[in-house]
Amino acid sequence: MDSKLKVAIVGSTGYGGVELIRFLQHHPQVEIVSVISSSISGTPISEGFPHLTDIMVQDLDGVVVEEIAARADLVFTATPSGVSTELVPQLLEAGLKVVDLSGDFRLKDGALYEQWYKKPAAPASFLEQAVYGLAEVYGDRAADVPFISNPGCYPTATLLGLIPALKAGWIDHRSIIIDAKSGVSGAGRGASLTTHFAEINENFKPYKVNKHQHIPEIEQVLGDVAGEPVTVTFTTQLVPMTRGIMSTMYATMNGSYTDQDLVELYREYYKGRPFVRVRNAGIWPATKEVTGSNYCDIGFAADARTNRVTIISVIDNVVKGAAGQAIQNMNLMMGWEENLGLGLTPVYP
């Protein structure tokens, strides 16, 4: 009898879904039993995505919860916000485990979701049930739970960069400014005026400044860590590259800390976590150094002159910001090694 976990992917034709397939095809404990699309039916996945060869299940079927439940144990929902709100409760009620990649279950307060996402929130009981899957911080809550809400891409890079210093009381939570940049794949696969070639090539565009839907997610977690409400200034910018997020964070220090102090603090905090790499003092990370991998690389510049610290954090938005972190969360849910199926070195150059 096959003891592998049977997984299905909804939203399999999006960037997050396709990246899930790429990794899961090589996961030793997983069998992909269904890749599901709302728009394409009966087409082999390799027809639309020829880079995915030898996929075990090729049929794309409609989103029918009963059929998914008959075949799978766990579902990744790589679906747009609003879609997961409706779909995830049905999957959970059918007895499936779920890792949701959308923003629909990250905020505990439904009213806050409605304010920032401009969509109806999921029922409070499901918001409550969702475990926020920032593995390096809340990983101990993931074991055996049926439902994980995967963090947003910008929050992943930003929170991993800020939490150790905030938790240690080394930075003033009232002083945090975040300057974040993303490659275009962060906007998903659908064509749009903002992301088409002539608009973004050789361009560098701010968008949703102070209005981004990831602001309440970042503030929710920082508030949890600080033990009191935190607000941040958050600027998002689109960069003409395919993958990658760089979050550059500035905060006032509560003491005279050096780069080396920060390196030691962060290495201690992330001890035993395979995907956070804290750079030696003065070696700042670049997006290309994590491309295609589940790593988050972090570097520092503590400035004694201004008493502020600059923290630089990079991830691949499609991997650590989405599919890779979702698989990391599945591993934790199942009690497996955190890095199972994810041990890839970044692609370089």
Ligand SMILES: NC(=O)C1=CN([C@@H]2O[C@H](COP(=O)(O)OP(=O)(O)OC[C@H]3O[C@@H](n4cnc5c(N)ncnc54)[C@H](OP(=O)(O)O)[C@@H]3O)[C@@H](O)[C@H]2O)C=CC1
């Ligand atoms: N791209 C990124 O870097 C990140 C994305 N996310 C989040 O992950 C989710 C997926 O993102 P991404 O892959 O980029 O998005 P895409 O737009 O690339 O793909 C989303 C997929 O969802 C499917 N879909 C659309 N409508 C429905 C529906 N009504 N029912 C079922 N499926 C539907 C579509 O596939 P089909 O038409 O075949 O059904 C589509 O391919 C989103 O919530 C996004 O916000 C989170 C972090 C990072």
Ligand SMILES: CC(=O)N[C@@H](CCC(=O)OP(=O)(O)O)C(=O)O
């Ligand atoms: C470059 C780009 O457009 N990125 C998207 C990321 C959105 C996302 O992933 O949405 P949720 O996490 O809220 O589901 C954005 O800034 O809106």
